[in-house]
Amino acid sequence: MAQKPSIPKGTRDFSTQEMARRNYIFDTIREVFRLYGFNPIETPSMENLSTLMGKYGEEGDKLLFKILNSGDYLAKANGEHLDARDSVKLTSSISEKGLRYDLTVPFARYVVQHRGELQMPFKRYQIQPVWRADRPQRGRYREFYQCDADVVGSTSLINEIELIKLIDDVFTRLRVPVTIKLNNRKVLAGIAEVIGAPDKMMDITVAIDKIDKIGLEKVNEELLERGLSRTGVEKLTPILKIDGPIIERLDQLGGILAESEIGTLGVKELREVIAGVERLGLNAELELDVSLARGLNYYTGTIIEVKARGVEMGSITGGGRYDNLTGVFGMPGLSGVGISFGADRIYDVLNTLNLYPEDTLQSTRVMLANLGDEEASLSMQLLKTARAEGVAAEIYPDQTKLQKQMKWANERNIPFVAIVGEQELADGTITIKDMATGRQETVPQAEFLSHLK
């Protein structure tokens, strides 16, 4: 019985043209990763749930795609949870594996598992899909690609400088104007200290992270709700209003945080990183944003976020320094810093701004028409020559009207059609039609390739 086919919501098919555009983005990112000395690794799509669970918060656990155990999975299911119809509790007894949710936790797992083979500092990049059972909406998919680069085993701020410069190189090549926002977790800790609420850093951060969306007044309301004192809120306001060029902002922030040891260290780190990238020069606009937190769960130093200028779109790249990512897998004290390009959002940005180079859709250079057995047989010899020279070439497989064959070539954006008919077969010639200009010329078969310019 025929079914009307469809795909799961939040997932996508990519056609040839979409693939060409996506590959342009992936190839650009991959090439810059390579230039910066990052080497590729890949991890399995599935990880043990014990690796994934508890790493992304309670909400994250719910968003993991879980794989049903194979075979008679109910045989080992917990009967009590089954009878109680308790989905949450039952899961662990009928599912042992899940699809990876990001590339960071699998990377941490990889580092610990392969610690004996890795040269520290270890630099790797990883370009693979991740899966999240999020509610699909514009720009949010259930299967999407991340492109991560990380250095672990080095505390040097040179890594931060390199990664920011790398981000700048990628978006320069992609011709996307971006703002790179910076912050430092230690600055956030310092702020909490100087406003007299060192134990409320998390609450403060969660609240001020929303300032772009809901405004200062609503943020202050939330801070009061979260138990911050009115004095604390009043002390915080000037910090959130810091303004001017980046160096001035740093100076102001340094003054405000002078009393806090950790805050002062955060400002010093930011200063060093910013000086480093400015010495190298950036095309991107650099911004200090003390409200930037990016979840904060695991960042301990520099925090990085990139936004496209002139396009309404969330963060298209983000990252930061983490000091204990591998601790949960039994390898404490390993510091690292990494960034993650959101390929699908970058794809949406490039589509919106129409930033693809004209030759992105690289297709077949020449189609040979198929006008008869003998003609096709000779054409296939010419195909062989073309391919040996690296020229993508194909023959129309069926013997149909030439017009239909031409239409097919045209619809596929093939720039040249070459015809060996009865006459050409007898003469040793070939007729080449330039599909853009309509010009046609008949040349010796031996000169075939040189006429495809």
Add this chain to the structure above:
Amino acid sequence: MAQKPSIPKGTRDFSTQEMARRNYIFDTIREVFRLYGFNPIETPSMENLSTLMGKYGEEGDKLLFKILNSGDYLAKANGEHLDARDSVKLTSSISEKGLRYDLTVPFARYVVQHRGELQMPFKRYQIQPVWRADRPQRGRYREFYQCDADVVGSTSLINEIELIKLIDDVFTRLRVPVTIKLNNRKVLAGIAEVIGAPDKMMDITVAIDKIDKIGLEKVNEELLERGLSRTGVEKLTPILKIDGPIIERLDQLGGILAESEIGTLGVKELREVIAGVERLGLNAELELDVSLARGLNYYTGTIIEVKARGVEMGSITGGGRYDNLTGVFGMPGLSGVGISFGADRIYDVLNTLNLYPEDTLQSTRVMLANLGDEEASLSMQLLKTARAEGVAAEIYPDQTKLQKQMKWANERNIPFVAIVGEQELADGTITIKDMATGRQETVPQAEFLSHLK
């Protein structure tokens, strides 16, 4: 609490060196696909189970990885099946999606779903992982890559000729000596006819498919068990013993099948395909193998299988003609032909024969040492120049002993180390060490790049 990390059985991490080797294989296949006019598409990792179930036989249904529905999946579960602890029946009410099992069924689904946008004949390639809950063993993984090329919407045998030549090109480039085995489903139907058991084609095929593994005698036993008459078995034996060069085999087969219309058609198709590829010339050995069936579920014409010569390994590539792949999705009568490269087995073959070009592990060209703040700052400017010229370059991030930095470069196969120390900083020079020869020279910084040959 620290956990000892591991990955699910049958899955693999790929380190940098493994990635380099695998990318060499994928890039080779992709480039040949491109030269033959195939364009890429991608489909989601997850498909609706309604798309996948029933397409791979009962055994295949069991080997599908099924994804647990999100949220309170037990709320919609069938209570009867739950109480009866019936895993098989319960599945459909707690799981709607599965991971793709191959690239063929998703491709058929894609063609039907996008029929309005596609130019027929439609040629596509697809390189993506697939998942099977098979029992893991040597050379069999639960996550592995397939590399498929298909043409649909054309019945021309030129497609078969092109695909066989394409296979030959791929393995020529990879330097793997192969045998390409050919058969035709119509020949199998013809054989069943002439031995007087036209209704037993399936049984005959399943049995003779095993001839390489269990030998003629055991095959005959199985045929008798499957209800074939003794006369039938006797008539079959000379067919299975057909011998000699490929054209002679074709002649013998043509004689034996002369009485069967479908068998004769099968021989004619084989003749045309073989003549076509021999005109173009192959490096591969071509073989006619009447016992070749490859599952047979959906092949209707040519059947292709590739084995590496001199390596104990199953089929490394396979394919064939199918006439009704899209019928199940409501689009009958669309003929196609395709091949699938088994990238993971090809990887195992290349590893066994050690066939990788020396420069496969393309890594960083030069590491700059890090000997102090000012030295590093200047080195980072040199890095910038190198990268702008397309030269992969990196700096050792930490200021540690030069010896340690050198060791790191060496372990990562970086061919050059460049050093800016106090002296070089003062002189405007840089010292470059060739890690292979140990030779060292000090040159002006402006000439840095030209010394990395």
